[in-house]
């Protein structure tokens with residue numbers, strides 16, 4: 359019997375998973391490699407970071423999602439390079455995996471524009487571990503203020519800074535304001551949580567800059583109605599323990615969150631093809647890389663233009679569409695048929711700001727406030743993977759809507775170590791401890 363073509367997929371995010379689904383039970387052998395055992399529904403990560411949802415409600419084991427596909431093997435492993443000439447993928451333990459077709463869908467992380475050391479003080483949100491780290495910082499800040507106020511009668515002002523006015527920054531700022539003004543206000547005795555300041559710094563002249571300006575303006579007003587201080591045209595140029603510099607002013611803050619800048623997976627550069635400044639690979643119209651028709655780069659790692667000249671955005675529908683399109687082209691190759699060029703279908707966009715607050719531009723129509731928020735809720739539950747997750751998330755949202763409660767308000771991990779780092783140590787020592795905690799959370803060894 360003739361050997362079936364082998365397709366290797368790197369990444370079980372939106373791009374890789376949708377490619378795998380389209381190849382399920384088709385005449386190919388598929389191996390999907392991911393360094394995590396789970397697919398994360400990233401659009402709801404901020405709800406884990408702000409304690410509405412628990413990690414298990416927005417993540418599912420990749421193996422479980424694809425269990426019905428007899429031809430797909432899922433492997434836990436970190437890809438560290440390629441041997442293009444011999445058609446092999448290199449794993450961190452030295453293993454080499456053969457492929458006939460390769461789909462690289464390893465996504466992106468946040469970029470600190472050459473200031474990687476800022477990550478210790480201003481974490482970004484990309485993984486479940488990031489979300490749990492951010493949740494810990496937010497709730498620990500309230501605990502430490504309460505402790506200080508209870509023991510000494512006073513505490514430092516509770517200031518939260520969010521850097522970046524894109525969808526993640528807006529969601530985080532709105533949610534923290536809601537936590538301070540509503541969810542916690544009756545639970546603390548010595549501090550008034552409603553006095554916490556939430557500041558959003560955005561370098562351009564509007565938040566949610568990819569939306570039309572009237573929707574951006576509405577988002578800003580909705581944020582302000584939640585109590586968020588929105589600072590436009592404000593670039594953050596320095597981050598130090600306990601303070602950030604925006605423009606020429608230093609602002610004291612307990613918690614800083616980074617919600618700007620994107621850097622594609624370094625795997626793009628390892629393919630030795632041209633990339634843009636963010637490390638995205640310039641792909642051909644069929645999403646293959648130049649001169650290698652059997653290697654495809656998709657999702658947040660790919661740089662490609664739409665028919666109107668705009669870049670295809672780094673959003674989940676684009677990654678899903680690229681995954682499906684690539685799988686179809688591989689199957690077309692096998693059948694000896696022509697490939698089809700990728701065409702992004704933009705179904706619109708939406709962003710949530712807080713309870714009953716959102717903006718949406720879908721089906722050519724614009725929505726603000728409650729209707730936009732309902733649309734956002736409906737779509738996110740619809741696309742969430744797994745019936746159990748949909749049910750749990752709906753139940754959590756209903757409960758949170760009725761009670762304003764955030765049921766996942768846990769400070770997990772080494773809260774005391776973190777407290778020591780933040781409160782009792784000087785800047786450098788605190789940086790070292792935070793760095794170690796950070797690495798421990800991501801399963802990386804701590805520096806000796």
Ligand SMILES: Cc1cc2nc3c(=O)[nH]c(=O)nc-3n(C[C@H](O)[C@H](O)[C@H](O)COP(=O)(O)OP(=O)(O)OC[C@H]3O[C@@H](n4cnc5c(N)ncnc54)[C@H](O)[C@@H]3O)c2cc1C
Nearest residue numbers: 369371372373393400401437464465657658672673674677
């Ligand atoms: C906080 C946040 C909120 C978002 N909100 C929205 C939203 O509301 N709407 C929207 O449309 N989009 C949203 N996005 C963007 C959307 O999630 C991405 O565009 C989408 O996930 C890209 O899919 P991908 O497959 O390219 O990468 P990802 O989904 O990031 O998947 C990459 C996968 O590759 C794996 N991986 C990476 N490196 C390696 C390696 N070396 N070896 C093995 N495996 C590896 C990772 O573990 C991961 O599973 C959001 C993103 C974030 C971070």
